[in-house]
Amino acid sequence: MKKLIVLAICTALYTSFVIFSLHKPSSVVSDDHMTDVGKLMPVKVKQVVKETELTSIKEVIEEAKREDLKVSIAGKRHSMGGHTYYHDSVVLDMTGYNKVLDFDKEKKTITVQSGITWDDIQQYINKHGLAIQVMQSQNIFTVGGSISVNAHGRDIRKGSLISTVNSFRLLTADGEIPTVSRKQNEELFYLALGGYGLFGVILDVELQLMDDELYEMTTEKLDYTEYSDYFREKVLDNQQAKMHLARISTAPDSFLTEMYVTNYELASEEGPLQEHDELRKERMTGISKFALGMARNFDWAKDVFWEIQKQYFLKANGDLISRNNVMRSESKFLEYEAENDNDVLQEYFVPVDKFTDYIDDLRDVLTAEELNLLNITVRYVNHEEGPVLSYSDEEMFALVLLINQGLSKKEQKKTGEIVRKMIDVTLTHGGRYYLPYMPYPTKEQMKRTYPRSEEFFEKKKQYDPDERFTNFFYEEYKQ
Amino acid sequence: MNDTRLKGLIISQSSVFFASSLIFPYYILFIKNVGSSFAQFGLSYGLFGLSSALLHPVIGRFSPLIDHRLFLVVNAWGMASVLLLFPHVGSISQVYAIQLLLGMFGAFQKHGEKIMIAEFTDGAERGMKIGNYHFWTSIFSAVAIMAGGYLADYFTIHFIFYMSSALYFGSGLVVMRINSNKSILVKKDKGYEMSTEK
Ligand SMILES: Cc1cc2nc3c(=O)[nH]c(=O)nc-3n(C[C@H](O)[C@H](O)[C@H](O)COP(=O)(O)OP(=O)(O)OC[C@H]3O[C@@H](n4cnc5c(N)ncnc54)[C@H](O)[C@@H]3O)c2cc1C
Numbered sequence: 008m009k010k011l012i013v014l015a016i017c018t019a020l021y022t023s024f025v026i027f028s029l030h031k032p033s034s035v036v037s038d039d040h041m042t043d044v045g046k047l048m049p050v051k052v053k054q055v056v057k058e059t060e061l062t063s064i065k066e067v068i069e070e071a072k073r074e075d076l077k078v079s080i081a082g083k084r085h086s087m088g089g090h091t092y093y094h095d096s097v098v099l100d101m102t103g104y105n106k107v108l109d110f111d112k113e114k115k116t117i118t119v120q121s122g123i124t125w126d127d128i129q130q131y132i133n134k135h136g137l138a139i140q141v142m143q144s145q146n147i148f149t150v151g152g153s154i155s156v157n158a159h160g161r162d163i164r165k166g167s168l169i170s171t172v173n174s175f176r177l178l179t180a181d182g183e184i185p186t187v188s189r190k191q192n193e194e195l196f197y198l199a200l201g202g203y204g205l206f207g208v209i210l211d212v213e214l215q216l217m218d219d220e221l222y223e224m225t226t227e228k229l230d231y232t233e234y235s236d237y238f239r240e241k242v243l244d245n246q247q248a249k250m251h252l253a254r255i256s257t258a259p260d261s262f263l264t265e266m267y268v269t270n271y272e273l274a275s276e277e278g279p280l281q282e283h284d285e286l287r288k289e290r291m292t293g294i295s296k297f298a299l300g301m302a303r304n305f306d307w308a309k310d311v312f313w314e315i316q317k318q319y320f321l322k323a324n325g326d327l328i329s330r331n332n333v334m335r336s337e338s339k340f341l342e343y344e345a346e347n348d349n350d351v352l353q354e355y356f357v358p359v360d361k362f363t364d365y366i367d368d369l370r371d372v373l374t375a376e377e378l379n380l381l382n383i384t385v386r387y388v389n390h391e392e393g394p395v396l397s398y399s400d401e402e403m404f405a406l407v408l409l410i411n412q413g414l415s416k417k418e419q420k421k422t423g424e425i426v427r428k429m430i431d432v433t434l435t436h437g438g439r440y441y442l443p444y445m446p447y448p449t450k451e452q453m454k455r456t457y458p459r460s461e462e463f464f465e466k467k468k469q470y471d472p473d474e475r476f477t478n479f480f481y482e483e484y485k486q
Numbered sequence: 487m488n489d490t491r492l493k494g495l496i497i498s499q500s501s502v503f504f505a506s507s508l509i510f511p512y513y514i515l516f517i518k519n520v521g522s523s524f525a526q527f528g529l530s531y532g533l534f535g536l537s538s539a540l541l542h543p544v545i546g547r548f549s550p551l552i553d554h555r556l557f558l559v560v561n562a563w564g565m566a567s568v569l570l571l572f573p574h575v576g577s578i579s580q581v582y583a584i585q586l587l588l589g590m591f592g593a594f595q596k597h598g599e600k601i602m603i604a605e606f607t608d609g610a611e612r613g614m615k616i617g618n619y620h621f622w623t624s625i626f627s628a629v630a631i632m633a634g635g636y637l638a639d640y641f642t643i644h645f646i647f648y649m650s651s652a653l654y655f656g657s658g659l660v661v662m663r664i665n666s667n668k669s670i671l672v673k674k675d676k677g678y679e680m681s682t683e684k
Contacts, residue, residue: 014662021566021655025648028570300640 052079052092057100064104064208068475069182071097077477080204082122082152086443087351089479090155090203096477099208101151107131108211115216116173121151121209128214129331133286138219138330140171144252144386146335151209156443157201157397159388159405161250161271161333163242166391167399169200171215179207180471198466201394203442205467205476220330221280222249222271226320229266231255235362237268238387238404247272250333253385254320255366255406258313259306263370266385267317274327284329302381303350303411309381350381350411353426354441356388356403361436368432376425382409395463398439398456405441423447430456446483453484461486492606494664496619498657499599500626502562505653507630509569512643526578530585537589538596545597554605555661557598562658564591569651573644 053076058064071078080099081091092098101122109118112135119128125146128139142148143158154175159167174188177199187195199206229237234253242248250271255263298315301308357365373380384407388399399405408429412422426447430440439456440448454460464485468474474481545557568587575581607615637646 010662014659017563017658018655021563024567024570025651028573029648031574297640304639 052098053095055081055098055100057103059103061104061210064099064210065178065182067097067099068178068180068208071475072180072182072473075473078475079478080151080155080208080476082149082155083124083147085148085152086156086203086480088442088444088446089483090443091478093477093479093482101149101208104210105149109213110135112137115218116213117216118211118213119150120211121154121175122149124149125153125334129286129335132216133219133284133331136219136280136284137216139334140215140217141165141168142334144334144336144384150212150214154200154209154212155202155204156441157391157394159386159399161252161386163251163387163389164249166389167394169391169393172200173213173215175199175212176210177207178210180473180475184210194466195470197393197395198463198470201396202463203396203480204478205481206470207476219280219284220249221274221283222328222330222333223274224269224271224323224326224328226267226269226324228317228321229253229268231264231266231366232363234266234268234385235359238359242268242270242387245270245272249273249330251387254316255383255385256313257380257383258309260310261313263366263373263383265313267320269320269323271328271330271333280329283327284331287332287335299381303379349414350409351422352444353408353410353429354444355406355408355429355433355438356398356441357406357433357436357438359387359402359404361438362404365432365436365438368435369429372425372428372432376428378422378425379411380408381411383407395459395466396442396457397459398441401437403438427452442480446480450484450486454486460484488606491664492603492615492619494660495599495602495606496622498558498562498660498664499595499619500622501653501657501660502558502565502595503623504626504630505565505650505657507627508634508637508646508653509572509650511631511634512638512646513572530578530581533582534585534589534592537586538593539589541590541593542597545593549597549601554598554601555664557594558602558661559658561591561595561598562654562661564594566651566654566658569647569654572647 056067058067068078070076077093077096078099079092079096080101082101084091102124104120104122105124105127106120107117107123107128108120109116110131111117115137117128117132125139125142125148128150129146132138141158141160141162142153143160148158153168154172157167157169165171174186174191176184177187177192177195178184185192185195187199189196195206199209238251242251248270251268253266253268256265257263298308298312302312386405386407388403388405390401390403391397391399410422412418423445426445427449430448430452433440434452434455440452442457448456457463467481467485549557564587568584568591571580571584575584603616603619634646637649
């Protein structure tokens with residue numbers, strides 16, 4: 008009897024420890040070592056500072072100036088190419104600077120501190136029936152980090168993120184804080200947006216919002232040769248369609264041929280938004296993660312993974328979903344992944360009409376090479392000429408490639424070589440590559456992709472002659 | 487009688503070896519993530535050995551006074567609890583503290599394991615039985631190391647820590663079930679003390 012009681016107490020104690028441990032957020036980052044989600048370049052930095060007040064952020068910059076230290080700016084650090092740190096730099100972690108400063112329901116605008124995440128904003132505006140206009144497919148990023156890459160997502164009617172930014176304040180290298188918009192300090196607007204943290208600290212940002220909407224999801228299977236026409240006729244010309252997403256197979260049996268596409272069309276009256284506007288938690292994380300884990304190691308599993316995905320999305324046909332929920336997608340598994348595997352991303356933009364030829368050439372490269380390609384999603388970006396480092400000067404499809412590579416130098420080198428080949432193919436078709444990922448492209452490729460990059464780096468020197476704001480991306484590509 | 491008890495010991499310690507081998511390779515990676523120099527790495531392993539060493543004579547002294555199963559239970563449940571801390575370790579000083587604890591629990595395990603084997607075996611059969619014991623515990627270690635790699639791939643490192651913790655806890659339960667009223671409660675049975683290896 009006594010033994011049973013002891014046993015029961017111990018078991019209860021242990022269970023409560025387990026629950027406590029599971030619920031307490033884990034911490035595995037060290038203080039003076041930095042890396043990003045790519046986890047491929049751990050580097051010693053001088054110090055990571057996380058400030059919540061403007062005055063302290065200003066002090067950091069002033070002190071860096073006095074002591075002649077470099078400063079790197081970091082959001083959630085999901086960029087992968089050393090955009091958020093540098094040797095012995097002071098890393099300004101912006102994630103504590105994350106309040107909502109102002110909200111105007113009538114004008115549909117919100118002013119936020121730049122370290123806030125999209126998730127925080129969604130939590131705030133959803134109850135007012137408003138939604139974000141343009142953001143990534145996931146909501147884990149900071150506003151400052153997203154503006155600095157000029158992110159884009161599933162929306163097909165607006166431009167990239169820049170089109171929804173009304174203005175922001177920028178703490179520059181000389182310690183000034185100008186307001187930057189299309190009307191004031193216009194030049195800085197187009198430099199700092201998509202500026203990768205090189206022109207100063209983006210402080211508070213006014214964003215244009217829109218009404219939350221209810222969409223009906225429709226998913227269809229297609230052959231890749233039909234996609235360009237399908238997209239123009241059934242999606243772009245269909246005014247009800249507001250968002251879009253496609254996937255092209257990376258499974259051996261249907262490699263780069265089979266696609267399925269999902270459209271989000273304004274729902275007809277039948278379902279009121281209120282019934283669907285509760286913000287959803289992530290689902291499927293465990294299952295997708297497991298399936299992806301298998302796919303990483305076995306080709307047969309890639310076929311299975313593709314089938315499961317396809318069935319899952321085809322089954323969702325006709326489902327109703329609110330706009331805010333479309334932009335809280337289930338890809339969080341990638342976040343966990345970074346702990347032990349190395350899944351890296353690449354993104355290529357190609358003109359809509361070049362899609363078929365492009366895929367044919369890409370397939371040629373990839374069948375000749377050994378690349379562990381796990382997934383490709385396709386989205387659409389409107390043309391956007393504003394930002395100096397614009398990636399879409401015409402209407403483009405954006406292909407995101409999820410690639411598994413090892414940690415070893417040799418593996419990285421191999422991936423780098425294949426990536427450079429893929430970029431060459433992309434450039435041949437008038438395409439571009441996206442900058443937040445691994446620094447595999449050559450300087451030459453960067454120049455060809457971004458014809459105004461020279462101007463970008465010249466302006467950088469002009470606005471920040473001491474190169475106070477620095478990161479590895481800058482060091483790698485500055486001219 | 488001794489055979490069923492030896493079986494209990496084998497089962498419980500096989501799961502201990504399984505659990506510890508499951509995490510061991512990843513635990514090193516994990517320390518590496520937190521620490522930043524070879525010196526810190528060496529220090530953390532040194533602390534492990536040191537705390538273990540210092541505890542051995544103490545355990546030895548108290549050994550005749552307590553139920554021997556307790557050593558293994560302390561190790562099992564102690565490890566089960568410490569493993570729950572792993573996902574929350576964020577600094578090198580916390581790693582040092584954990585290494586100290588691991589060293590201490592390790593000492594309990596080593597002592598308990600040896601003394602119980604000695605107790606459950608004798609005579610000509612001893613050698614064979616010890617061989618048997620090591621066979622099973624080593625097999626489980628080896629399987630665990632391989633399994634750990636796959637698990638880490640498909641789940642997360644944290645998942646492995648939790649799984650290992652659960653195994654440790656289970657091992658403690660098995661130890662509790664090893665029958666003891668015969669001879670291990672030394673306090674009640676003075677004669678028994680004489681019959682241990684001296
Ligand atoms: C899983 C995954 C999915 C992704 N999906 C998409 C997608 O759908 N669409 C898309 O467009 N992109 C996508 N990306 C890329 C992503 O948008 C960028 O990496 C983005 O920068 C991440 O935001 P962050 O908060 O992590 O920024 P960080 O990685 O922390 O920073 C990015 C850059 O912004 C700068 N920066 C950050 N905050 C500030 C600030 N307050 N002031 C000035 N500069 C600052 C940094 O110096 C750095 O150069 C994805 C990335 C991942 C890992």
